[in-house]
Amino acid sequence: VQIPTKPTGEPKVVYIFNSKTCDGGAELKDILGNKGALLAEMMKLGVPVPPGFTIPASMCETYESCRVEGTDAVEDIWEDVEFAISETEKELGKKFGGEGDAEPLLFSVRSGAAVSMPGMLETVLNIGLNKSVCEKIAAANGGANKRFAYDAYRRLLDMFGSVVFEMDRSQFEMELERVKEKKGVEKDTELSAEDLMEVCDAYEQVYLKVDPNRPFPSDPTMQLKLAIEAVFESWNKPRAKAYREIAGLSSLGGTAVNVQSMVFGNLGETSGTGVCFTRRPDTGEKIIFGEYLINAQGEDVVAGIRTPEPISTLFEKMPVVAQSLQDTLDKLEMHFKNMQDIEFTIDSGKLFILQTRNGKRNGVAAINVAVDMYEEGLITKAEAIEMVELDHLNQLIHPAFKETEEEYEDAKISTGLAASPGAAVGRVAFSSEDVLAMKKANPKEGVILCRVETSAEDVSGMHASNGFLTQNGGMTSHAAVVARGWGLPCVSGVATMRVDEAKKEAYFYSSESISPANLIATVKSGDWISLDGGEGFVINRKVEMNAAGEGVYEQHPKMAKFMSWVEEAKSLGVYANADTAAELKLAMYFGAQGIGLCRTEHMLLASAERVSISRSMILAKDDASRVEILDKKMGPMLKDDFQALFEQAGNLPVTIRLLDPPLHEFLPTELELKDEKFAADLAKKCSLESADALREMCEAKREKNPMMGLRGVRVGILEPKITIMQTKAIVNAIIDAYIATGVHPNGKIMVPLVSTTEEFENQRALIFQTIQEVFNARASEVSRADVLGPDNREIPIGMMCETPRACIVSGNLVEEGAAFMSFGSNDLSQLSFGFSRDDASSFLEKYKEFGIIETDPFNTIDVDGVGELIKMSVRGARAVNSKIPVSVCGEHGGDEKSIEFFHEAGLNVVSCSAFRVLGARLAAAKANI
């Protein structure tokens, strides 16, 4: 990018944009800010834009250092500003200040950083007005514009006072109300020109009342200078600084100032104002879509006092203007290669474009616009891919409300964390059993599980329900993770709700201060509620829903084509985290190229019966009975599950992780143990003497920090029979799937939570030996080479890299024979930060508020810390085996920014839940473009 210079060779300090001179352009966004750069760009394109000029962002720094030194930075550049003013005057044949015969020229002053930024001075309109200029405007045109002139002046006084002099706006409002009352009118528009003159007088007095030494500056040049300075001042105001710090924008150098000639849509029936899209933002249809008002200003459209008309009628009412609009839109879309969202004003029959930007659109439109534009020859496939966001795809696959937020606003009783997107409507159930009972009674009615928080034992009820609502837990709580995994909506961490699971009631309060006075709703078992998991809303009634779910390619015919481009563009493999054939089927439908993570423990928790088997295994009175349960019950059960997965997968890779969670997670809860009958029954099943013996056993197995306790590879080392049972089940499933289908299954075995080479070597040897034993035992049925394919490869044994130590010694682990490795980014993030996922919500929310962290490290990978560890680990592993497949299978595998990082870090595969596969593929493509 070349920076324009003055004839002296110095960089320009004022960038003019008009039909003859255009110093700026889109490529200068960093210097001129987004707004200034695009105004210049449009001007260069020949789009009708009111002329003006931009003072670049670099002046902001100069201003600050001069202020400290006590010199006047704006004065120093004033010669250049005056030149720019005169150029604008020449272009328009008007005069700023209204001297002589020429029409008075008015300016707007707007800030404009490279990124839009709340907390900064936004806009001052109508600069250049004072009483004498008003009179001049009033005098012209036979007095028709007198009311217009004083209305404009009143607005200037108000805006200038409040934003430049930081006066309290209510003082102006009080004066306006006083005059309106006096005149007995209700609306501003009912005030006459004379009334408005009175208002202006009163406003001028307000200035003097606040500070007798600081009247409103009637000199237009002074108005302009003060407004420009106020923009620069606002950049260094605490709230703007704080915002930049929080938003991670600390490196931004400053804001530009845009000074632009005013145009007016309220100059009569040949004037007007409107907004429109170049295509329909809800469907993507290629048709101008928007609305406008005759004889109105932008504010009027927003205020909603008059009802705007659809843009189509403009072609009847002002055909020339309408055609000009159409031509301009075509030009803008062609130029910016994206659907545009513009604001326009018609000033006495002449069209002006005040702003253009890429238009927001929904998922359907995003896909359609992207595919259409490519087919129109407007954009490349890569550009089409860049145009679609992950959220767009999510919209297409998650159910949604038919009603708008406004329609159900009155019934909204709380907002929690938007833990898993999508909408759900159903009757409330307060326990897993209740969910199942309600579903049995009315299979077609939705049920929403509402808990203080969920845990592994709720899983069967969770599976049957349509969405989860929890009082506690963050974005990565059990409920949130399970919900995202299954594509179910979830609202978690609802701080204004209290759940009484015993009473089966939930209480909603108007604030986080929980007291009877604040109670706004009580929801009982069986009541209807609705959840918006994408916004975190809880609504106290049944909201109407759109149909949704599968069939995304059929419902959206351009989707398949779009995703095929995505597939071509990406290099990263996208696998799914899936534990059942049904999940895998869905994931494959969404384009998953295999299973990156199958969690054996989910199989063991899939039903009450299975939970009971797991418990009796763990609590078995001796090794013999434990082996009996492993061999006779668990093994065959898992074998069938695995076989179903392999049959569904065909020859796609299926990576099975050995049992990972602490065994005691399978044990009964304290509440269950208090139930005398339950405890006695379970004790009997486990051949334990008494309920008390059971309780003691459970107590002995509890851990202080289970996340770092007896879990993962440690279980397999202490109880080799569990590893053996799982390996047998996997290999037998591979053999049986081959026999059933004739396809060679592609199973991989993954050892979790490894931190030392010896741990991995211990399990690798055990698994390797067990694999041989199973093949030997079944050699008479089928040969190993038959099952595994003509090259008779080994079944790969790999490891999860999810402790910091494993990352550091990854090279040694690969030397020890790890055939592949997969980062468990959840555990790795927990251990790297020392943040327990279950407990961190108590401080992570505050951390965000205080600007300590930008994004939750459990959602988006922490590139500087955890990311560095991952890169180090990949380097270490590849130094030993340059071809070792490396993947990630934590929650981050479905997150866009994280996927970008994984791509750059040289991973081969990301694995995520089925419902995130489409998005992950898109992110992988974007990362590779």
Add this chain to the structure above:
Amino acid sequence: VQIPTKPTGEPKVVYIFNSKTCDGGAELKDILGNKGALLAEMMKLGVPVPPGFTIPASMCETYESCRVEGTDAVEDIWEDVEFAISETEKELGKKFGGEGDAEPLLFSVRSGAAVSMPGMLETVLNIGLNKSVCEKIAAANGGANKRFAYDAYRRLLDMFGSVVFEMDRSQFEMELERVKEKKGVEKDTELSAEDLMEVCDAYEQVYLKVDPNRPFPSDPTMQLKLAIEAVFESWNKPRAKAYREIAGLSSLGGTAVNVQSMVFGNLGETSGTGVCFTRRPDTGEKIIFGEYLINAQGEDVVAGIRTPEPISTLFEKMPVVAQSLQDTLDKLEMHFKNMQDIEFTIDSGKLFILQTRNGKRNGVAAINVAVDMYEEGLITKAEAIEMVELDHLNQLIHPAFKETEEEYEDAKISTGLAASPGAAVGRVAFSSEDVLAMKKANPKEGVILCRVETSAEDVSGMHASNGFLTQNGGMTSHAAVVARGWGLPCVSGVATMRVDEAKKEAYFYSSESISPANLIATVKSGDWISLDGGEGFVINRKVEMNAAGEGVYEQHPKMAKFMSWVEEAKSLGVYANADTAAELKLAMYFGAQGIGLCRTEHMLLASAERVSISRSMILAKDDASRVEILDKKMGPMLKDDFQALFEQAGNLPVTIRLLDPPLHEFLPTELELKDEKFAADLAKKCSLESADALREMCEAKREKNPMMGLRGVRVGILEPKITIMQTKAIVNAIIDAYIATGVHPNGKIMVPLVSTTEEFENQRALIFQTIQEVFNARASEVSRADVLGPDNREIPIGMMCETPRACIVSGNLVEEGAAFMSFGSNDLSQLSFGFSRDDASSFLEKYKEFGIIETDPFNTIDVDGVGELIKMSVRGARAVNSKIPVSVCGEHGGDEKSIEFFHEAGLNVVSCSAFRVLGARLAAAKANI
């Protein structure tokens, strides 16, 4: 090291040692093993050693590969062996096999790796005997040696059968018993020569009974060959391999074989055998110390059938031999520059040395020997330092039993983990309150606290007790860590004990299988027990104790000199972890150069009253009452504690860590909360409505994984007032200590558990500002420059580097202004491995058993993983500030191997508990030598 070669240029395969030829020497330990190398070395020195030869360890590998190929490795070198035999024959004028007129030559065959190794063939004596050789010996000397000959033959038959042919030894024993019974004698010595001949015949029959085709080989050459092969075979036996793997000796190439001519101490009144030290191993006194038996073999000394005589009497009985022994000992000590422990045999009036090695000694002797030898000019200071072990110093400062293990053996009821060294004797108490009550009743009697496990609230009782005994918990459990910190003995993780805290009884079982049948002892409140924390013993009575404790320099006059050498030799600073002035005083007495870690939380837990204040702060109903407690109660209390520390420290650095543990650790336990009165009282103190409200509040604050929850820097960020209170207390303490003493205190403030730069920056800014505020507030009393010294330095604000992420971004943290950093190696190890210290004992013990880990990573730093992270972190920090002080203050700061690593990693300081300071200084010196 040069390897001797044969004339052909090939390396020697048999190393001869005799008075003329000595192929080996001490420098060839890796080739000849320890034993072989030292036999050669002694021979070279002119020490009387029975001549022989050594087959080097490299043959072991050759033997194994030949075995696989089916060739005969020993046969291949037999020419060399025969040459060595003939050289030995020449030297002694004897003949192996007894041909001709010469006296028969007998050999011993012993294995000898570079490290001694259980599970391998040890020794076969008397090789070269058969019936005809026996007859020859019997015939010589007028038949006096007939009994001797057959006794030797019987022993050969027994040893050869059991170790070379791996026959069941009991078969020989049965035959011996049969003959003894027949002859009506009880002792072996009562058997006549003829009886022994009968035994020998019976033994030969045993060979044929086991395998008719494998009789005892009467050919001496065959005996020798088979014995040599058996040594090599034993190297590759599973038990030897397993041992090497577990002991981390996998890189050892093989064992050497030592073939040495036999000498006999049982050839009459001019023969004998004995052991002795060159100096007293209990005091270090320079005097020969040992015992001997006339007409006896080594076995007889060990068997204890006859009482040996003190070595001093040898000077009367055999003055010539005694003088020869004295000369030899002087020579050996001079040569090996260390106190020696030797075995000798007098064979018919001639002295032979069979073994020499550095003598084991106790702490007192170690110091005295080291200092004496330096002063005798025998060794350098560095060698003196190397000669003393950390355990030696520990012995000097920990109390010990007067009774030997044998004396109290009968009362030993269990062995747990040796969690903290030292001996304790006292009455058993089962609660903190009981300890205090017993101490009050009988202040001079010891009390031992016995718990299922201890926690923060036991601290006051723990402090008053003389030792801890816990059923659960590993080497780094609360009890263990506190015990080591205070230098109190502790036995933890006693798997054969069950504590019933309610009943106030502990039950001891004979095995880990807990059942009434196995109950061996019940200990009740008030019963006397004794603990040996260095061995893990629990003894069911009062064992007699030595006095111990402070006064180490006075009790051991050479200690101060020795430690001054240590101080000169080390470059690493050694600080103490200390929380009270008394602890610091002791640490300074032991040579600590400052406090590396003062744990504020220990101050808050130091008494029941303080715990109560902490609880009311945490549970305060609103911010105002919390601030009230912080400012009015906690702040002043901490200020006084800190001031006492600063006054004790003078100008030594005092590093104060801000509150680190999860706040809920201060909360009442579930048991306490169940107590209605307790709960109601506490609720009232905290202005809470009811006991239930208190319970709910406590419940809400509990965490699933508190180790990774709301603790460390996170507390200070969420509750800045706690950081402010602590900072104020520290700065006011600094000011008041200066006013009181006129010395400039050297305080440092350390922020715990940082993982992001933003966290540190947040707290650093808050602390920095608070420091200014306190100095400003007290400016009228005293100036900042007065307090902090003429250079008016800043109070350094540093951070603990104890999450993996902090290690990775250490450079950024230093950029963010960290003035120093200290590794919290406990937390860092927990997070790097993902091992919870509290829960890991359930698998770490098994890990050791299975060879997954060699040493507990919470005792000795894991160099490959955690160490790598530390090194990376030091590099990162020093790249930004090459002078930044870096220390470690976790448990590892007192561990020898860890200190060696920290020295190499370039740390400046290690900090450990007062009782480990002496040892840490020694380790630091060793690391620098």
